[in-house]
Amino acid sequence: MSLKAEDVSYRYPGAGGPAISSASLEIGKGELVVVCGKNGSGKSTLIRCLAGLIKPSQGRVSIDGQAPEKARRAIGFAVQFPERALFERTVCDEVAFGPRNMGLPPDEVDRLTGQAIDAVGISRDLMSVAPRSLSYGRKRLVAIACAIAHRPGYLFLDEPAAGLDYEGRTRITGLIKSLKAAGMTVIVASHDPLDLLDICDRLVVLDGGRVVADGPPSVESLGRAGITSDTIELARRLQSCGINVREAFSPEALADSIVEALK
């Protein structure tokens, strides 16, 4: 069971060049894959193609062996700023909207709604509250609950932490970690993936619409995405002055490595 993209290209109508060129990748069940790259590198376009929201101009995508349009229920997708599309009067109705639309029986709808709300870590006390009255961070969680309410095998998140404050970002990272632990395949597009590097299985780097790196995150692959950080820079400086630290992405991991190196 996997999601496969073979030689996928996509060109927006009227655009000069393709937004995605000949991308091929396979994502296995339960993987957490981060798609990164500079602004305009094609991150959103690629994950839209993978999820079947747009049809590639060339190449093909298959989800568990099926065409994406036949595998709709296997897909959950939270677009950038998904909270802008919240419209129901209560959190409960908002999250139940998808399962209801699928024609599921009311008790099944209730069960799925409750599970999705628990999964994103929102208190059930908020179920009768208007989504619009919630903080940005909580709205984002409600929107993600909507995307997972029908229990998709594959969840796509486009810039899930963009615009959130520290608490909101921390919640999103925790949520992605727990969805992965629960066996969901999660594909995240992010221009700033540093929070996810310690937990993701793979980093797919796009540059000008092409996949230029695909593998476990490394300083080299991050460099190809134009991503650097103070932690990465300091590790390099320490190595050059003889302190033998490991490659680290978070300050906490680097602190562990420094403690070891100084022993």
Added chain:
Amino acid sequence: MIEVRHVSLSYGKTPALKDVSLCVRPGEFVAIMGPGASGKSTLARVMDGLYLPDAGDCLVDGVSTRADPMRARRLVGLVLQEPDDQAVARRVADDLAFGPRNIGAADIPERVAEALLQTGIAHLADRDIGSLSGGQKQLVAIAGVLAMRPAYLVMDEPTSLLDSDGKRAVMDAVATQKHAGRGVAVITQDPSVAARADRVVVMSRGSVVAQGPPAEAFAKVPPGLIGLPEMTRLSNGLRDRGIAVKRLWLTVDDAAEELCR
């Protein structure tokens, strides 16, 4: 100088700012941090006279925004959080020319070229704004305000959608403005941006809870309220692991200096 003096402001019955005081001096870069709904965006709008306070006052170069809000708006360039809220034309260069043309500027092409250069988007001048990525639109919004050559610049989360190149372009633009003697206030959730400020102001629930040079403000701030710079997290992490660290670090240089010795 922008002087916010004991400003309070409510939306209906909901208080957004409670007795907030701070200032932005010419040539100074002030970062304003805080969780969502702490009043940061409201404060930005008070500083450029778009919102008038219920109590207290905001003075721009000595004149109250209450007395002359239009003058404040001319002196203070405000970059909104949402770049789509700011675009007025289709072509990037036309969008940048809109403001200067509106105030009857004689040197429109020079202003446009200068603003494109300062934000690193000269290659986008002829593009349709609708075809740009979110990050590119954010740079266009900033360039549009720079083309007005304001005396002060207030930016609401200018780097939240930007990749590292875009972020560098914004930070370079901030440095250019600062060196040209303009005061810059940046609302940000990004601690690496705030680490480079002259002063950091931390807000929570409508009030200022910490204020000072970055190291001082980051040391004073209640835990978990805002993200801390990576090097500050590292110095805290080493302390927690029993390694003596002389002072709180902000930059890679701070950390390398102490560790490589």
